[in-house]
Amino acid sequence: MYGLPVGFDASVFVGRKLDQLSFSENTLHLIFDSEISITVLSSISFQKGGASAEQRFEVPIGSTDLMMLLGRVVQRASAERSGRLILEFDGAYALTFEDDSDAYESYHIQIGDKRTIV
Amino acid sequence: MDPVTGLVQMKARWYDPDAGIFISEDPRSYSPTDPFSLHEYLYANADPVNWTDPTGEKGEKVTLYVGDGSGGRPGRNDYQYFEVTSETGASVLTLQSEDGKIKVACEKGSCTVTEGRDQFRGRGDWSKEVHRQYARQLDSKAQIAFLKGYFVNAPKSLLVGMLRLPYDLPKSVIDRLGNRIDTLLNAGTPQEFFIASWQLNNSGVPTPEELEAGVAALKTKWAEFKAAPPYEQAEMLGDLLGTVGWAIVAGKAIESATTKKLSAPDAGSSSTQPAKKPPKASPNFKTPTNPAQPPPKDVPRGWRVRQMSPTEQYPNGYWVLEKPMKDGSWQPIDPSTMKPGTRPETHVPLPPKKE
Numbered sequence: 001m002y003g004l005p006v007g008f009d010a011s012v013f014v015g016r017k018l019d020q021l022s023f024s025e026n027t028l029h030l031i032f033d034s035e036i037s038i039t040v041l042s043s044i045s046f047q048k049g050g051a052s053a054e055q056r057f058e059v060p061i062g063s064t065d066l067m068m069l070l071g072r073v074v075q076r077a078s079a080e081r082s083g084r085l086i087l088e089f090d091g092a093y094a095l096t097f098e099d100d101s102d103a104y105e106s107y108h109i110q111i112g113d114k115r116t117i118v
Numbered sequence: 119m120d121p122v123t124g125l126v127q128m129k130a131r132w133y134d135p136d137a138g139i140f141i142s143e144d145p146r147s148y149s150p151t152d153p154f155s156l157h158e159y160l161y162a163n164a165d166p167v168n169w170t171d172p173t174g175e176k177g178e179k180v181t182l183y184v185g186d187g188s189g190g191r192p193g194r195n196d197y198q199y200f201e202v203t204s205e206t207g208a209s210v211l212t213l214q215s216e217d218g219k220i221k222v223a224c225e226k227g228s229c230t231v232t233e234g235r236d237q238f239r240g241r242g243d244w245s246k247e248v249h250r251q252y253a254r255q256l257d258s259k260a261q262i263a264f265l266k267g268y269f270v271n272a273p274k275s276l277l278v279g280m281l282r283l284p285y286d287l288p289k290s291v292i293d294r295l296g297n298r299i300d301t302l303l304n305a306g307t308p309q310e311f312f313i314a315s316w317q318l319n320n321s322g323v324p325t326p327e328e329l330e331a332g333v334a335a336l337k338t339k340w341a342e343f344k345a346a347p348p349y350e351q352a353e354m355l356g357d358l359l360g361t362v363g364w365a366i367v368a369g370k371a372i373e374s375a376t377t378k379k380l381s382a383p384d385a386g387s388s389s390t391q392p393a394k395k396p397p398k399a400s401p402n403f404k405t406p407t408n409p410a411q412p413p414p415k416d417v418p419r420g421w422r423v424r425q426m427s428p429t430e431q432y433p434n435g436y437w438v439l440e441k442p443m444k445d446g447s448w449q450p451i452d453p454s455t456m457k458p459g460t461r462p463e464t465h466v467p468l469p470p471k472k473e
Contacts, residue, residue: 001429022445025458029447039447041461103403103431104461105438110446117426 001106002118003083003099010079012036012111013087017073021066028059028066030095032074038085039108042100049092069093083118085109328427403431408454410467413437421451425468434468 016036022029028040045054046066057064072089079085083099083106099106099118109116324332413423417439425437440448441458452459453466 020445022443022447024443024447024449026460026464027447027449027458029443029445031445031447037446041450101461103429104465108448 001099001101001104003081004079004085004118005116006081008079008116010077010085013074013077015073017071018069018089019071021070023061026060028057028061035110035112037110038097039110040097040106041108042104042106043098044107045096045098047092047094047096054096069095085118325428325430404462406436406465406467407452407459407463408466410434410469412469413466414439414453422448432465432467434470436465436467438464438466 013032013036016032016034018030019033020029020031022031026041028044030038030040032038040059043056043058045056046064046069047054048065048068055065057066069089072091072093074087075090076088077086083097085097085107087095087097089095097107097118106118109118413425417423418441421439421441423437423439426432426435428435439451439453441451443449449458450461450464451457452463454463458464
């Protein structure tokens with residue numbers, strides 16, 4: 001709904017390891033090391049290593065291959081004002097978060113004490 | 119010299135060349151044998167010909183108090199602080215942020231850093247008594263704000279803004295600084311100030327209505343300042359300078375993209391690679407399952423209510439009740455069931471404000 005703030009520095013994700021995935025009724029929580037996490041309230045797209053097609057998961061997520069990402073480290077990250085955040089992991093895996101609604105919050109980024117609502 | 123305020127940074131303090139005084143207290147301790155130490159705003163003991171005070175302080179040690187800029191304001195209680203104690207002569211301190219952590223370095227000598235978190239509860243904590251009590255506890259009352267993860271080395275404007283101005287600041291200084299703010303606010307830039315400061319606590323961009331309201335609030339604040347008694351003016355000026363200072367530094371931190379953002383919301387991409395595809399179409403808005411209502415005053419222990427600004431779908435704003443999860447995340451709760459809910463169930467519209 002809000003997009004990402006202008007100047008949002010996506011590089012903060014680079015070098016971070018995905019430590020934990022947490023599923024709840026209406027959210028998906030991705031916890032990286034160094035007090036960084038993303039809470040997804042809408043959907044994410046997942047690209048497996050080497051695959052050209054993306055898988056898209058809506059929250060609540062019934063089944064997923066996202067566990068493949070656990071322990072992987074973000075190699076590149078990019079952010080767009082539109083709210084799109086792309087995290088590329090080692091092994092050519094990628095996650096894309098989108099601000100896909102003008103009516104609802106799509107995802108939250110928590111970096112230390114700072115929370116960005118997208 | 120800071121172009122906004124006209125003040126000169128003298129390391130630990132800010133000097134007002136027009137008034138010939140510092141606007142912040144000398145960090146040195148009071149000395150009964152040094153009558154000038156009782157006057158906290160003098161430059162070089164009021165005798166600049168025979169004395170110099172190149173570092174702006176003469177204390178045995180310097181303790182720097184660093185806030186995150188949110189302290190003291192109602193509803194924003196976190197006040198992270200760093201006390202930096204240096205040995206004699208190690209008066210030049212450098213602040214740097216790295217991975218969201220503040221690092222402090224002395225130009226010479228050594229210094230120790232104490233990092234902690236204080237809890238200030240509302241504006242009352244910045245009352246005269248507490249303010250002065252704190253000033254006595256610390257060897258310096260210089261408070262330098264930083265934006266977590268945003269800036270390296272605080273720009274001067276921000277420093278000036280976040281200096282907690284003393285209550286007995288001379289009226290001439292208040293007037294002069296105030297006049298500069300007045301000029302700024304009437305120079306066609308308050309929109310940028312508001313947007314930049316707004317983005318420190320919000321995502322996205324303010325709506326035109328929010329922008330208009332925010333700028334009007336800034337101007338109202340200034341009008342109130344001019345009508346306030348001198349005692350209150352000092353504190354209000356601190357807030358005003360803080361607002362402007364925050365805005366300026368935020369504007370720099372986000373590469374001054376505010377204007378571009380207003381005219382073309384999606385043009386300010388910070389992407390490091392080209393977009394793969396445009397965002398997909400938004401889903402239809404569903405009527406909130408909860409009627410418009412004010413946020414609850416009492417929530418279960420540990421839970422919180424997050425209130426959001428107006429949006430197109432929520433013209434009065436909305437609030438979300440959130441429950442802390444063991445993994446550190448916050449689960450949106452449907453207040454009618456007190457259980458986790460979908461977004462239409464957890465985004466509760468705020469009622470119209472009463473006139």
